[in-house]
Amino acid sequence: MTTDDAQGRTLEPSALKALAHPLRVRIYDLLSERGPQTASSLAALIGETSGATSYHLRALAAHDLIREVPERGTARERWWDRPRGRITMPGPAEAMSPSNRAAAQIVTTEFLRLRHQTLMDYINRPDSEQPEGWKDAGLIMTTMLDITPEQMAELRQELTAVVDAAVERYRGQESLPGTRRVSLRAEVFDLPAANSRGMLNQE
Known part of the structure; x- marks a missing residue:
């Protein structure tokens, strides 16, 4: 799983377990894809309540998987972003404890599910929604x-x-x-x- 930096982080077991929730993986993926978001904007994108997204944002932040963007925040709304960099699963899987292996499987499966969905959305995007110059740019x-x-x-x-x-x-x-x-x-x-x-x- 990569983002936009050559520097990377191998997730320690506690961070891996914190990420091992489909909604948290989705939030993490959206922050990678769309940049800084609030609990409210993420809730609108995901179809959840802002209370739920706020809870999961705090859980991710507790393990430095995401960070607050204080210069964009207000007294009522906090903005969150994810650090640049590649993340990798601790491995090999055979060396993990059963609980860590289960967490890695949840995270990997959800990332790949979202990855496939993004690809299918691109393939099925109507021509009318393709910006000028981008229609034949992909591969x-x-x-x-x-x-x-x-x-x-x-x-x-x-x-x-x-x-x-x-x-x-x-x-x-x-x-x-x-x-x-x-x-x-x-x-x-x-x-x-x-x-x-x-x-x-x-x-």
């Missing part, structure tokens, strides 16, 4: 490779370097005219055991 691509674990690790490093370079290149542009926040996704993982023809190995 959805899947390919299959036959490689070794060492080659996949090398490819992972190359893709990470490309993403990190883009983060540095476009850092600080959020207020420039014509910019929009975009989702940049890179995935590389092994498929179930298969022979060279791509059929499942029956042995």
Whole structure:
């Protein structure tokens, strides 16, 4: 799970467990996607009460997963943002306690569910809602490779370097005219055991 900074944080068990709630993952994801929000604005986006979002915001803040933006706040409304940076699950999963492993599964599953929903929303967006110049700017691509674990690790490093370079290149542009926040996704993982023809190995 990445955001917009090459520097990252591996979630300690207490922070992982604090995040392990579908609504908190959703709040965390919205703060990444839309920037600073209040409990009221998040409630409107999610369809919850501001009391519920306020409670979950405080729980996330207690573990430094998000932070208050005091310069934007008032006596009646507090603004919240999430720190820049990549977050990763503590691992490997086999080394976790059962409770930590369950928390990691909740967080990962919800992040991926939201990620897929965002992609489907993009695919199904009507042309009338596509701003000028953005209609053909995106890329959805899947390919299959036959490689070794060492080659996949090398490819992972190359893709990470490309993403990190883009983060540095476009850092600080959020207020420039014509910019929009975009989702940049890179995935590389092994498929179930298969022979060279791509059929499942029956042995």
